Amino acid sequence: MKALSLIITLLLSVTFSFSQEEKTGQSITVTIENITNNNGNVLLSLHTEETFMKGPGIQNLESKIVDGKISITFDNVEPRTYAIMALHDVNENRRMDFEENGMPKESYGMSNNPISYGPPQYAQAKFDLKNEDLEMKIVF
Numbered sequence: 001m002k003a004l005s006l007i008i009t010l011l012l013s014v015t016f017s018f019s020q021e022e023k024t025g026q027s028i029t030v031t032i033e034n035i036t037n038n039n040g041n042v043l044l045s046l047h048t049e050e051t052f053m054k055g056p057g058i059q060n061l062e063s064k065i066v067d068g069k070i071s072i073t074f075d076n077v078e079p080r081t082y083a084i085m086a087l088h089d090v091n092e093n094r095r096m097d098f099e100e101n102g103m104p105k106e107s108y109g110m111s112n113n114p115i116s117y118g119p120p121q122y123a124q125a126k127f128d129l130k131n132e133d134l135e136m137k138i139v140f
Contacts, residue, residue, distance in 0.1 A: 025076040027133040030084060031069070034140055038065045040090040046074050047083045052122040053135060057085070084111040084127035084137050107140035 030044060041064060045057030059077070063070040074084075088095055088107040097105040099120075112115075114124035127136075 007087045008099060022042050023076060025078045026129055026131065028074040028082075028084070028129065029071060029079055029133070029135045030074070030086070030138055031071045031135070032086060032109065032140065033069045035065050035070065036089055036140070037090075038068065040088060040092050041065065041093065042070045042072075043076075043087045043089050044072060045085050046077065047085065047122070049081070049083075049122050049126070052083055052085075052125075053120060079129050079131055081128050082111075082125070082127050083122050084136070084138065085120065085125070086110070086140070088140060109138040109140045111136060111138065113137075113139045 004113055011125065028070035030047070032042060041062050044061045046059040047057040048114070059074050060070050061074065063072045086109045089095075090106050091097065096108065099105055108120075110120055111127050112125050114121070116124065127134075
């Protein structure tokens with residue numbers, strides 16, 4: 001009986017400790033509405049200047065596509081300057097695929113929706129996250 005009481009107490013304390021978790025940053029909600037089909041997933045990554053085009057972001061998310069749209073939220077993001085990259089990973093191989101001539105086979109986009117002729121540039125995609133939640137749309 002003593003062991004049962006201890007187990008119940010531990011379960012309740014763990015449950016309440018998770019439910020009281022504090023928000024430690026802001027939220028960035030990204031919506032993409034012009035996805036050409038529902039095949040595969042959309043991969044999104046939140047980057048600082050140090051991580052941009054150099055590998056995984058500081059947060060990486062994935063979303064299923066429903067009716068050509070996604071909406072996903074990066075949570076607990078500290079205020080500073082970031083850029084977001086998004087990729088429609090049609091074949092779910094978790095990377096961008098290219099044609100023989102070097103052009104991307106899959107749709108992609110970035111924060112600020114810059115028109116890019118060449119590799120994505122952090123300076124064109126960067127935005128400042130202040131002390132309030134942010135919503136943005138990315139266009140493929």
